[in-house]
Amino acid sequence: MIYTVTVNPSIDYIVQLEKLTLGEVNRMDHDAKLPGGKGINVSRILKELGQDNIALGFLGGFTGKFVEDTLKEKDLKTSFTHVADDTRINVKIKAQNESEINGKGPQVTAEEVAAFKKQLDNLTSDDAVILSGSLVPSLSQDFYFDLIKLIRSKGAQFVIDTTGESLMKTLKENPLVVKPNHHELADLFGVELNGLDDIVTYGKKLLTLGAQHVLISMAGDGGLLITPDEVYYSAAPKGTVINSVGAGDSMIGGFVGTFAATKDPVESFRYGLACGSATAFSEDLADRAKIDEILPAIKIEKYSK
Ligand SMILES: Nc1ncnc2c1ncn2[C@@H]1O[C@H](COP(=O)(O)OP(=O)(O)O)[C@@H](O)[C@H]1O
Numbered sequence: 001m002i003y004t005v006t007v008n009p010s011i012d013y014i015v016q017l018e019k020l021t022l023g024e025v026n027r028m029d030h031d032a033k034l035p036g037g038k039g040i041n042v043s044r045i046l047k048e049l050g051q052d053n054i055a056l057g058f059l060g061g062f063t064g065k066f067v068e069d070t071l072k073e074k075d076l077k078t079s080f081t082h083v084a085d086d087t088r089i090n091v092k093i094k095a096q097n098e099s100e101i102n103g104k105g106p107q108v109t110a111e112e113v114a115a116f117k118k119q120l121d122n123l124t125s126d127d128a129v130i131l132s133g134s135l136v137p138s139l140s141q142d143f144y145f146d147l148i149k150l151i152r153s154k155g156a157q158f159v160i161d162t163t164g165e166s167l168m169k170t171l172k173e174n175p176l177v178v179k180p181n182h183h184e185l186a187d188l189f190g191v192e193l194n195g196l197d198d199i200v201t202y203g204k205k206l207l208t209l210g211a212q213h214v215l216i217s218m219a220g221d222g223g224l225l226i227t228p229d230e231v232y233y234s235a236a237p238k239g240t241v242i243n244s245v246g247a248g249d250s251m252i253g254g255f256v257g258t259f260a261a262t263k264d265p266v267e268s269f270r271y272g273l274a275c276g277s278a279t280a281f282s283e284d285l286a287d288r289a290k291i292d293e294i295l296p297a298i299k300i301e302k303y304s305k
């Protein structure tokens with residue numbers, strides 16, 4: 001079974017208006033309320049790909065109820081730990097440019113954490129756990145690392161999508177895949193990356209530090225896959241970008257869902273790219289029809305410096 005963990009889910013409140021003027025009353029043209037949070041997005045894409053999975057994490061209050069109800073309506077399997085505080089609302093403003101205001105998230109108590117961790121007690125080597133997104137303020141920065149040690153002690157695989165030191169620390173536990181975008185990769189090493197050669201050089205360091213596969217996403221510039229044997233590159237297919245929130249999560253869902261079925265990293269990369277772009281070209285996350293429409297446009301080539 002694949003489990004996703006969203007420690008800090010959200011309602012993504014997407015607001016569209018032609019122009020945002022700060023300090024004035026603005027009127028929106030269109031809005032949408034979507035269940036958000038990185039692991040939840042991964043779960044939704046896995047489901048589109050027919051990959052059985054269970055979404056775990058913390059949900060609370062009326063906002064948490066909205067998220068849980070919406071996922072149930074979509075027939076997603078969930079087993080969230082309920083907390084007393086409200087799940088956050090993340091505001092995504094799409095005007096002359098895209099701005100995001102992400103909430104901090106609820107307080108989570110030690111008892112709630114213990115109840116959550118119990119769900120990982122029965123993991124086996126057939127399982128994979130995808131840990132994605134920010135932590136809530138009451139949890140220590142070591143939370144993911146402690147979970148990963150637990151997951152690895154059961155022989156299960158893990159995938160981690162986070163940034164900075166929290167990511168670096170987990171590499172020695174051999175994540176199945178990590179997917180920084182090119183900006184996050186530069187921040188990880190405190191460098192400026194100029195061009196694909198630089199990106200590959202630093203992406204390879206993540207492999208050396210322990211990742212089994214490295215995906216580097218580059219939004220409208222496509223992506224890279226670095227394996228111990230080869231480096232692959234694909235440009236992004238052309239299309240009209242409607243809402244790129246969740247494109248990165250979709251790429252992870254596409255990669256992990258396909259890898260679980262095929263164990264083929266290049267085929268998994270193909271689906272990762274298709275899911276990422278299909279989401280960028282959709283209002284909400286991509287559905288299967290959009291993913292299938294994009295797949296033939298993905299052209300992967302071996303990359304050599
Ligand atoms: N504007 C876009 N046009 C086409 N594909 C895109 C676009 N934005 C994202 N994608 C696809 O989704 C993948 C992940 O997007 P990206 O924005 O890099 O991730 P993140 O949200 O984690 O920063 C990209 O590698 C690309 O394949």
Ligand SMILES: O=P(O)(O)OC[C@H]1O[C@](O)(COP(=O)(O)O)[C@@H](O)[C@@H]1O
Nearest residue numbers: 036037038090133134246247248249
């Ligand atoms: O947990 P974080 O880092 O605050 O991010 C949460 C946000 O990320 C998202 O999962 C989207 O992530 P990506 O655009 O990076 O794929 C939103 O649904 C959510 O609002």
